[in-house]
Amino acid sequence: MKDKLTAAAAGAGMLALCFSSGVVMDAARTALAVCAGTILPSLFPFFVVSILLSRLGVPRRLGRRLAPLAGRLFGVSGAGLTALPVGLLGGYPMGAACVSELLAQGEIDRDEAERLLLFVNNSGPAFLIGAVGAGAFGSVKAGFLLYGAHAAAAVLTGLLFRIPGGDERPVEPKPGEAFAAAFPAAVRQAVSAVLTVCGFVVCFSVLLGLLESWGLFSLLGIHTPERRALVSGFFEIGSAVGALRSLSASPAHLALAAGILGWGGLSVHCQTAALFCDSELSLRRHALGRLCSALLSALIAGALAHWL
Numbered sequence: 459m460k461d462k463l464t465a466a467a468a469g470a471g472m473l474a475l476c477f478s479s480g481v482v483m484d485a486a487r488t489a490l491a492v493c494a495g496t497i498l499p500s501l502f503p504f505f506v507v508s509i510l511l512s513r514l515g516v517p518r519r520l521g522r523r524l525a526p527l528a529g530r531l532f533g534v535s536g537a538g539l540t541a542l543p544v545g546l547l548g549g550y551p552m553g554a555a556c557v558s559e560l561l562a563q564g565e566i567d568r569d570e571a572e573r574l575l576l577f578v579n580n581s582g583p584a585f586l587i588g589a590v591g592a593g594a595f596g597s598v599k600a601g602f603l604l605y606g607a608h609a610a611a612a613v614l615t616g617l618l619f620r621i622p623g624g625d626e627r628p629v630e631p632k633p634g635e636a637f638a639a640a641f642p643a644a645v646r647q648a649v650s651a652v653l654t655v656c657g658f659v660v661c662f663s664v665l666l667g668l669l670e671s672w673g674l675f676s677l678l679g680i681h682t683p684e685r686r687a688l689v690s691g692f693f694e695i696g697s698a699v700g701a702l703r704s705l706s707a708s709p710a711h712l713a714l715a716a717g718i719l720g721w722g723g724l725s726v727h728c729q730t731a732a733l734f735c736d737s738e739l740s741l742r743r744h745a746l747g748r749l750c751s752a753l754l755s756a757l758i759a760g761a762l763a764h765w766l
Contacts, residue, residue: 485667549582
């Protein structure tokens with residue numbers, strides 16, 4: 459029955475694409491413009507550098523110094539904690555990509571990878587400050603506020619779900635790959651990863667375009683920009699940012715934006731799942747972490763916005 463339902467859904471999707479080809483092309487064209495203008499420039503360099511550093515063995519060497527702090531605060535290894543700044547600087551799904559690479563290199567085990575996904579996969583400053591703060595709200599200060607709330611929520615989530623007994627022992631260094639071999643491999647992996655990200659962005663943008671063209675937004679009473687941003691953000695944050703452009707930088711609106719960005723959208727969840735499709739890793743903690751981040755980000759942003 460499950461297979462039949464899946465096949466029926468795929469067939470219905472094909473018919474929808476055929477009968478609404480104009481809507482599909484417009485939505486895909488808009489999504490590809492976002493990929494070319496924002497995602498590729500902001501993510502691809504971070505993907506290359508992150509994978510390259512991992513292959514060169516930098517996380518293991520850095521993990522020796524971070525091990526005591528990582529164990530006491532978050533209950534993870536020093537090497538694992540290096541994924542937090544990568545995620546906070548690179549944006550979705552760089553934190554998850556770093557965890558995936560650490561797992562593949564044997565720096566962390568599956569249990570630690572699942573615990574890290576609670577709090578290391580976050581949005582980055584380029585998107586929050588540029589696209590959301592300056593682009594949507596017309597305020598760089600609002601972007602910095604959202605980024606601060608987002609980063610604070612990530613750290614608090616890691617502290618709240620800390621599991622005692624993290625490995626605080628120094629990690630023995632092992633040689634990484636030679637640069638001549640590591641760099642081409644990093645570029646190949648980065649190309650594959652960023653194309654996967656763009657693929658999910660296009661898919662969910664097309665889905666939202668179809669739902670709107672069929673009148674489902676109007677049928678569900680989604681008339682206001684706030685409701686449109688909330689519903690769009692559940693699926694894909696790029697579309698949500700477009701809905702936020704007509705809103706002022708009030709505490710309520712900044713809290714709404716922070717909550718949407720903390721959740722990340724189903725697109726980010728699918729991007730993360732694609733990174734771990736061969737490892738049989740459970741992503742329940744990742745979903746729990748994103749929910750917690752959304753709630754904390756909204757609370758922090760709403761409180762700080764009164765002093766903006």
